[in-house]
Amino acid sequence: MPAAACPIGRACLFTFGCTLLFTLTGCDGPQSTLSPAGTGAARILTLFWWMAGFAFVIWLIVFGIAVYASRPKRSSHSANASRWLIIGGGAIFPTVVLTLLLVFGFRLMADLRTTEGADLRIAVTGERWWWRVRYLGQKDQSTELANEIRLPLGKRIEFILDSPDVIHSFWIPSLGGKVDMIPGRINKLVLEPTRVGVFRGVCAEYCGTSHALMNFKVVVMQAEDFEDWLATQAEPAAAPRSALARQGKKGFFANGCSACHTIRGTSADGEIGPDLTHVGSRLSLGADILPTTPEAFRRWIAHTEEIKPGVKMPSFGMLPDEQLQAMAAYLSGLQ
Numbered sequence: 001m002p003a004a005a006c007p008i009g010r011a012c013l014f015t016f017g018c019t020l021l022f023t024l025t026g027c028d029g030p031q032s033t034l035s036p037a038g039t040g041a042a043r044i045l046t047l048f049w050w051m052a053g054f055a056f057v058i059w060l061i062v063f064g065i066a067v068y069a070s071r072p073k074r075s076s077h078s079a080n081a082s083r084w085l086i087i088g089g090g091a092i093f094p095t096v097v098l099t100l101l102l103v104f105g106f107r108l109m110a111d112l113r114t115t116e117g118a119d120l121r122i123a124v125t126g127e128r129w130w131w132r133v134r135y136l137g138q139k140d141q142s143t144e145l146a147n148e149i150r151l152p153l154g155k156r157i158e159f160i161l162d163s164p165d166v167i168h169s170f171w172i173p174s175l176g177g178k179v180d181m182i183p184g185r186i187n188k189l190v191l192e193p194t195r196v197g198v199f200r201g202v203c204a205e206y207c208g209t210s211h212a213l214m215n216f217k218v219v220v221m222q223a224e225d226f227e228d229w230l231a232t233q234a235e236p237a238a239a240p241r242s243a244l245a246r247q248g249k250k251g252f253f254a255n256g257c258s259a260c261h262t263i264r265g266t267s268a269d270g271e272i273g274p275d276l277t278h279v280g281s282r283l284s285l286g287a288d289i290l291p292t293t294p295e296a297f298r299r300w301i302a303h304t305e306e307i308k309p310g311v312k313m314p315s316f317g318m319l320p321d322e323q324l325q326a327m328a329a330y331l332s333g334l335q
């Protein structure tokens with residue numbers, strides 16, 4: 001009886017269809033390896049489909065053999081045929097398949113690490129638990145920001161990756177493969193975005209208490225828009241416009257925030273925490289866990305330890321709410 005005519009067969013087909021539908025619709029989104037937005041991710045996806053295809057064929061063969069072996073009346077076969085089944089299926093076939101995949105994988109890996117002809121260089125340091133991002137320009141000039149990486153469409157971008165203390169792993173699933181950030185060592189990765197959009201990067205190596213709260217936004221822009229954005233980021237911070245923000249700026253310095261944070265254009269030049277020069281213009285706060293609204297800034301300053309356990313920045317919940325609101329107005333206004 002064909003599967004479509006049998007009620008059990010129809011139920012199986014329906015379940016299989018629903019599973020496939022739910023699985024594949026879940027494969028899109030800002031951090032999906034199955035929806036590539038970069039040349040590296042596309043090549044890795046090709047490797048994945050080849051591996052999945054091979055695995056499916058091997059599964060069919062093994063399943064066929066199992067069905068054949070479980071038949072109550074099967075014909076006998078010679079010792080010679082059994083020997084060749086074991087040598088061929090158990091040794092030669094897996095050796096050939098695994099060697100082919102290994103050679104393909106090694107060639108792919110070498111291509112993804114080639115840093116020749118990069119149009120832009122970005123140094124990213126894995127901190128606990130956030131990302132220090134520096135756009136390296138000519139003559140030792142660099143622009144620093146945090147937890148947000150913007151990239152020009154169609155350019156080759158070289159990432160220079162390191163960490164001062166623990167091992168992290170830098171990964172933008174939509175754009176390419178992951179690379180470890182190892183203390184005392186510099187690793188490199190080249191990515192080439194092929195689609196405009198907002199994607200998500202993650203830390204892919206357990207690095208401590210707030211490992212899961214260490215993400216970042218990746219924005220792929222048209223080349224001209226990117227140049228404008230980078231020029232704005234390189235500028236010093238704008239002066240606060242409202243009375244509340246001016247009061248917040250005073251609070252920022254009075255409470256010692258400048259010892260850990262830099263705001264270019266002011267006397268704040270601390271290097272322990274993220275550069276805040278244009279923090280209000282970013283898409284997220286606290287390494288992609290809060291929006292950059294004044295309310296989110298207020299919450300973050302007052303409850304840092306609760307929002308991100310183990311973070312180096314102390315909570316300032318003891319400050320009067322009025323002062324917290326003023327500081328939130330100042331920081332969210334740093335566009």
Ligand code: CUA
Nearest residue numbers: 168203205207
């Ligand atoms: Cu950094 Cu996990």
